[in-house]
Amino acid sequence: METFMERRDFLAQTAAAVSATLLLGSFRTDRYDFVGSALAAGSSDSPKAALEQRFADFALALRYEVLPADVIQSVKRVLLDTLGCAFGSVGFDPANIAETTIRKTFGEGNTATVIGYPRPATIEGALFVNGVLVRSLDLNDTYIGTEPLHPSEVLPTAIALCEENGRTGRDLIEAVVAGYEASMRLNDAISFIERGFHPLCAASYGIPLIAGKIWGLPKEAIANAVGISGARGFTSFVVNSGAISMMKAMGLAATATDGVFATRLAAQGFTGPSGTLDWLVGVENETRQRGFCR
Known part of the structure; x- marks a missing residue:
């Protein structure tokens, strides 16, 4: 005492x-002065300072005109497949609960389509519900890298943002490729599961590329968005363990909503950290050895 x-x-x-x-x-x-951006948080030749910048460079350099024909065809196939998965989930509890909740959370909106439901919603609301719809049946496109990943869950973000901004089909394909490729490359380079995290963490780096590209943001803003989203995007693998709850259907939908918000912040000058993967054990060596930084 x-x-x-x-x-x-x-x-x-x-x-x-x-x-x-x-x-x-x-x-x-x-x-407590803050760094000007994720790019200023370390020396320009430091691997941990360059990751977010490399993502931004990759997204900005990507153009429809240089995409191989088979890649364009694959995107179209995945779009149709993903929409089919979404329509198949309409009316089930996860989507119904999500659709009701987003209106109470984000308010009514007339910005983006909620697939299979009569009323449109805000961007964040629509991409969240659509993300739940895509994942609920567990039938959407899968990529097997270091571990299984469903990169097709980034599509609702690209679709909603292109609808909001009146973008073309080519713009949509560019955005999908940016988000898909970033997520898959990170999935190739790192095992999230062995560290207790879900592979969907990789998409927290792809979502800001989609939003930043569609919104036409500069490299610095996209790099900051990647830093913010990446730092927040670590989802526990418990969502896929034991008795499976509805959260399995909303994992990447929540990550996407967070990633879009991160990009909104970065677009207004909010800065994000660099080296957001460094704290994972041995990540710098892994990314080099497995080819992510090539």
Whole structure:
């Protein structure tokens, strides 16, 4: 008891001292200046400073005109397959609950189509429900890299944002390829499962590329968006363990909503961290050895 009282007194006195310092105006806020962007957070030749920049460079360099014909055909096939999965899920509980909830959360909107439902919604609302629809039946397109991934779940983001911004079919294909490729390359390079995370974490790096490309953002904004989204995008693999709950259907939908919000922030000048994968064990060596940085 005596030790407890001593600690409590110490904490109380410390709090009082800090409060007094703040009130006297001697607190130095210049210690907490933020970096200008994810690109400025490290030296330009540092691998951990370059990852977000490389993603941004990749997205901006991608053009429909240089895409191989088989890639374009594959995107069209995946689009049809993904829409089929979504329509097949309409009316089931996960989508119905999601559709009701997004209107209470984001409000009514007239921006983007909610697949299979009569009323449109806000961007975040539509891409969330559509993401749940795509995943619910567990039949959507799968990529087997280091571990299984469903990159087709990035399509609802591309579709909703292209609809909002009046983009063409070619713009849609470009955005899908950017999100798909980034997610698959990261999935090739890193095992998320062995670290306790879900492979859908890879899409937290692909979603900002989709949004940034459709919105026509500059490299710095896209790099910051990737940093923000990547830092927040680590979903536990527990969603695929044991008794499977409805959350399995919303995992990437939630990541996509978060990634779009991250891109909105970055578009307004909000900065994100660099090296967002460095804390994973041995990630720099893995990305080199498995070819991600080639």
